[in-house]
Amino acid sequence: MQRCPWxxxxxxxxxxxxxxxxxxxxxxxxxxxYVMLLPDSDVTITCEMKHSTETKTIYxxxxxQLPCVDGRKQFVASYSGLGSVTYGNxxxxxRVTVSKEQSRNAYTLExxxxxxxxxxxxxxxxxxxxxxxxxRGTNLRVVDVLPTTVNPTRKEESPxxxxxxxxxxxxxxxGLSCSTRFMALLVGCLLFLLVSLAATIHxxxxxxxxxxxxxxxxxxxxxxxxxxxx
Numbered sequence: 439m440q441r442c443p444w445x446x447x448x449x450x451x452x453x454x455x456x457x458x459x460x461x462x463x464x465x466x467x468x469x470x471x472y473v474m475l476l477p478d479s480d481v482t483i484t485c486e487m488k489h490s491t492e493t494k495t496i497y498x499x500x501x502x503q504l505p506c507v508d509g510r511k512q513f514v515a516s517y518s519g520l521g522s523v524t525y526g527n528x529x530x531x532x533r534v535t536v537s538k539e540q541s542r543n544a545y546t547l548e549x550x551x552x553x554x555x556x557x558x559x560x561x562x563x564x565x566x567x568x569x570x571x572x573x574r575g576t577n578l579r580v581v582d583v584l585p586t587t588v589n590p591t592r593k594e595e596s597p598x599x600x601x602x603x604x605x606x607x608x609x610x611x612x613g614l615s616c617s618t619r620f621m622a623l624l625v626g627c628l629l630f631l632l633v634s635l636a637a638t639i640h641x642x643x644x645x646x647x648x649x650x651x652x653x654x655x656x657x658x659x660x661x662x663x664x665x666x667x668x
Contacts, residue, residue, distance in 0.1 A: 464490035468562055468573030475580055478551045483576045485562030486544040494564045495519055496545040498536060501575075502558040511561065517545055530556055554580045 465488045473481055485496060495518040499511040513526040517536045525531045533550045549556060557580045562573040 464488065464492075464494075464564070464566055464571065466562055466564060466571060466573040468576055470576060471574065472577045473579070474584060475552055475578070476582075476584060477553060477580055479580075480548065480550045481552060481578060483547045483549075483560055483562070484539075484544055485546070485573050486542065487564065490543070492519075496536075496538075497563045497570075498547050499561045499563065500558045501561065514560070515547065549578075552578070552580050556580055 497516045498514040535548045559575045
């Protein structure tokens, strides 16, 4: 097992350099994306080099998500194309093993007997001049109890759904609601009254015009000495 503390500052310089990726540039496909484990469990993270058959040196970093820990990426280990392995310093290094799958251009990081302090996001990376390329990361969480899968459509919840009253302004299964029917009846009555009132006003005006016309016709005949021709 080799330890090279002098290597970390140089790796930090590479982390500051970012260049846009080209469509055919090598990429790192990292799996899995999320892992939740109990303490003392083992986990294996795989990093496969895509669009490249060249064997490169793969570096592994961990970014802690604890509020009291520095959020910068911490060097964990590296695996070179010649098979040499370098590990960083820390309590977890004795439980870390990095290797390469011979059947494909893929590299693995195995962490044994995980602890709560091992929680964080683990990244694999490789030097692709003039910068480092990274995988998408693996979020590792170490918890006391694993969450149980709860069926959201449990039988004990179904009576509550059946007893839930529908909205009084929405149509029900048997047709319109009572409030909708009442509003329709009220609107119909108002329209009927308006039509009746308009007809009555029109009839009254017609009668009034007829009376005025008749009065004008017979008014000369009512004067003394006036002869009206029939």
